Amino acid sequence: MEMKKRISLELRNRNPAEVVELVVDNCRSGDGEVEGLTDEYSELEVLSMVNVGLTSLSRLPSLPKLRKLEVSDNTISGGLDTLAEKCPNLTYLNLSGNKIKELSAIDGLQNLKNLKSLDLYSCEVSTLDDYRESVLELLPQLTYLDGYDQEDNEAPDSDHDDEDEAGPHGDEDDDDEDEDEDSEGEEDEVGLSYLMKEGIQDEEDDGDYVEEEEEDEEEEEEDGDVHGAAVQGEKRKRDAEDEGDDDDDE
Template identity: 65%
Template sequence: MAMKKRISLELRNRSPAEVVELVVDNSRSADGEVEGLTDDFTGLEFLSMVNVGLSSLAKLPPLPKLRKLELSDNNLSGSLETLSEKCPNLTYLNLSGNKIKELSNVEALQNLKSLQSLDLFNCEITSLEDYRESVFELLPQVTYLDGFDQEYNEAPDSEADDEDEDGEDGAGPTGDYDEEDEEEEDDEGSEGGEVGPGFQVSRGEQEDDEDEDDYAEEEEEEEAAGIQGQKRKRDVDDEGEEDDDEEDD
């Protein structure tokens, strides 16, 4: 998808001035230039243009509030002086995976006075001797290079910190609370508390089965009694006939 079209979709019926974060990763730039961005994006603080085929930043509009800029996996080798002109308040810049080969390429970032974190991972410049020391010396305002400071202390993960804060502020009751509730519900059920509809239905079906069994037993007993009564009657009749025969004799 073309970058210009992607940006129009990302607006989602908002005006450009209302947009604070904009991600157009993996879209296609025309002729390696930024397109679709205008100076109307006055409130933009985070912009991500990863793998969009950029080879120049010459058409980047003024973005006075921009703090974080993701430009990894493009074809940039120069024109970085545009950043200090158009985005003077940048604090984080990711240029990893670009065609930056010499220290002179990043020298233009000296005017980004607020820049704290710079990423040049997978750029040819990282193969230079004393690469880290040279970049820190050239850009003294930078605290973290490729995710580490000069003493190789890792940069804090701001996104993870935000998630932790959200968890503390918006978290519900702990797991222990849920377990106690479940135990209480189990105890109530086992001690003869209110039973659910499923149990009541099963109990009713059981009672119906018992009634049917009792009725069947009664029928069997009555049938047996009737057979016995008929047999006794036949026996009595037979005895009476025998007595009559003897009297005739």
């Protein structure tokens, strides 16, 4: 797809002045120049044109708010002087995989006073003797060259920043887990107490049931004794009557 058409599609019915980030990687520049990008993109802060066949940035429009420019894997060999004029606030520039062979090709970057990170990885210039020392001396405003500072500390990236920002939230999640564990512990204690209480109640109920059975047995025994006494008394009465009848007969 041609760069001009790709940029038009990336607008997505927006006004160019509303676009803050524009990515048109892997499209095609017809003549090796930036096509379809105009001064109307005045709010643009991030521009990525990776592997689009660029040979020059001379037709790059004025982008006063641009901070990050990705133009790796193209065939740019020079003409970087225009960046200081077109993008004065540029802080990050990725030129890796281009045709930059000599230090003189990056002389124009000295005027980018806000430039903090420059990537020249896989450019022929990076094979020169004392490459790092020479570039950092030429561009003293740089903090990172090819992703590392002068002490070989790796440059932080957006993923690391996101992880740092997520740190406190992670702690909150741990707190939530601790609270959940505490709640579960309390529930277990409550449940255990409840079961113990139920067990005690069952024992009391069993005790009451045994007492009731014993009382019932005692009542039955008493009833049996009374009934037995009554039967015995009735038998004696009948025997006495029978003896009286025998006396009358005599």
